[in-house]
Amino acid sequence: MNDLQEPVDEWVVEMEGRLENPDIFLRASNIEEYPSIFGNWQRWDDFGASFIPKTNKWQLVACMTHWFGLNLKSYYEYMQGKVDRAWSHYHGVDEQFHTAENSKRFIEHLLVSSCFLVLGMVYVTNNEGYREVIMDEIANQTSFPITYTDFRNLFNFLQDITKIRLYMITMNYQIPWFVLEAVCTELSNIGNLLHIPIHKFALTCLPKMPRMHPSKEDDGTVPKGGFKHLLHIFHWSRTLNGKYTPNRANKVMAHFHIPSVTELQLSQTVFVKDEGDSIDVCYSDNRRVSGVMQLAPLHLWKYSTQLYESLLIFEDRCLLIFERPFTAYVACMACFLKTELDVRVLRENGVIPSTSLDDKDVLHFVQKLKTFVSGKFYMPEELAFLEKNVMAHHKKSVNRLIGEFKKRYCSDTWIIISVIAGILLFVLTFIQTIYGTLSYYKQ
Structure with a gap:
């Protein structure tokens, strides 16, 4: 006193x-x-x-x-x-x-x-x-x-x-x-x-x-x-109420893991920008053959490093039961962005809006933020369910088969046109063969 x-x-x-x-x-x-x-x-x-x-x-x-x-x-x-x-x-x-x-x-x-x-x-x-x-x-x-x-x-x-x-x-x-x-x-x-x-x-x-x-x-x-x-x-x-509160029943946040963007694309997972107004990550597989990952945009400015670091340090130092949405968001983004190609995919889908940082700089920024994800925090229920659902979808053979087909044959406009042209050519050739065969038997 x-x-x-x-x-x-x-x-x-x-x-x-x-x-x-x-x-x-x-x-x-x-x-x-x-x-x-x-x-x-x-x-x-x-x-x-x-x-x-x-x-x-x-x-x-x-x-x-x-x-x-x-x-x-x-x-x-x-x-x-x-x-x-x-x-x-x-x-x-x-x-x-x-x-x-x-x-x-x-x-x-x-x-x-x-x-x-x-x-x-x-x-x-x-x-x-x-x-x-x-x-x-x-x-x-x-x-x-x-x-x-x-x-x-x-x-x-x-x-x-x-x-x-x-x-x-x-x-x-x-x-x-x-x-x-x-x-x-x-x-x-x-x-x-x-x-x-x-x-x-x-x-x-x-x-x-x-x-x-x-x-x-x-x-x-x-x-x-x-x-x-x-x-x-x-x-x-800038955060939602009642979400991302650590739960001791789950493993620690530092052990959270889901595949990267390009890996998830192989199992028919698509990425869309969340139009909501708060930091959030949502996943659903209500489509028959694909999962949908909605991500809050990662806005990057010249002062982003200091801004995000302050928010992460605040969540780390808070001594009360407290929601940790920024820590959860960074943990997700650090899993998603492992290569420059991952960054490029999220750019194309609007999740990473226009910024002066190139793909390599964005990757470095996210991986640096990952160091603030403390191992002493237990995962919130939202992250535990996210990890469970994403991995369940990713491991299904049918999803990986369809994803591999799309990557190989539908990843480029000219490839798609070539595949369609090849299919049409095959169909026309097949029809022509049938007609030729029928005419031969008629004679």
């Missing part, structure tokens, strides 16, 4: 001594000279180093107190009772490190980090209405207009917006969501200005990735126990 002895009033006085009125920065003639606040200053696993950022980063707190009424005294009182809960979000931090002095610095670190994320979200949100509400409030508090460009230059948000959004959900940069939520709703007027749950505002600020599940935004539900951090919100918004 932590024993924060320092009186709240003394801490507030100390903090206020670090703050300057942010209006002077808005009126500065050359704001670009101020160093950028964006960087590796809120690492998940680096709390042995200095918690308190450089002086200019306290400008963030100044803006929150001057513009949005952030109450420092209320914040410190709030965190005094929840600092142990905040520590619990960080893996590998020994309890002996939870001294009063370290906890005080930790509280200050979370304050600056929360203010950075709030103002960063205002900058990168894709909802201009939310941004305009915030900008109008700033203008009211500063007594003169402020433009989006002024806002960007004030905080040196000169990085690419996509990159900032990505950093917001990178595992090493997460802070407890309950702290950020309190700063936005209980301790300032941000929540009152937006008139929406703050996690819905956060969803407008996170990286673009298809397959968002719309009902999760509309029905007002949140995960049991609340969100852990921004990455948890991103993960929750």
Whole structure:
């Protein structure tokens, strides 16, 4: 347990001594000279180093107190009772490190980090209405207009917006969501200005990735126990409920195996793009002679590696019974894609949409992600049934016979035309032979 002895009033006085009125920065003639606040200053696993950022980063707190009424005294009182809960979000931090002095610095670190994320979200949100509400409030508090460009230059948000959004959900940069939520709703007027749950505002600020599940935004539900951090919100918004939960009755996920794409084609399995809105893999063999594999598209961008790795690490580190759809999806894709020809087949079927990566790069990307599929997870029921059904279909002799025929004679348009022409020629020759034979007997 932590024993924060320092009186709240003394801490507030100390903090206020670090703050300057942010209006002077808005009126500065050359704001670009101020160093950028964006960087590796809120690492998940680096709390042995200095918690308190450089002086200019306290400008963030100044803006929150001057513009949005952030109450420092209320914040410190709030965190005094929840600092142990905040520590619990960080893996590998020994309890002996939870001294009063370290906890005080930790509280200050979370304050600056929360203010950075709030103002960063205002900058990168894709909802201009939310941004305009915030900008109008700033203008009211500063007594003169402020433009989006002024806002960007004030905080040196000169990085690419996509990159900032990505950093917001990178595992090493997460802070407890309950702290950020309190700063936005209980301790300032941000929540009152937006008139929406703050996690819905956060969803407008996170990286673009298809397959968002719309009902999760509309029905007002949140995960049991609340969100852990921004990455948890991103993960929750793009996965299905009630699927891919590990089951101890099954073998471990690392032992999951199904044939590759080209191998499955030999047993009459076809691949189609899933038109759903969440990460998912579905299989059915309701056709008489073929299996159908529906795959969520594997979207690849220049930031895909960091994005997928963060999602996989999150699923790996979660200490609760938790759905692991991304881990299951990657386990499937790693089985499917063993050669460049496998990649090419999924490209042709729309499962791998247009990307700058060539087949070799896609193969390398998927196999690298496979290293995050931990052997300690048990397979979900969905993967166990998938493996059982796919292998049962694949081992049937009739399916392999038909698949081999299609591969040999129906894999190319000209081959198909040649086969049809050969069959027609054979039929015509056969008919001609019969007529010749009949005419001979008539004579």
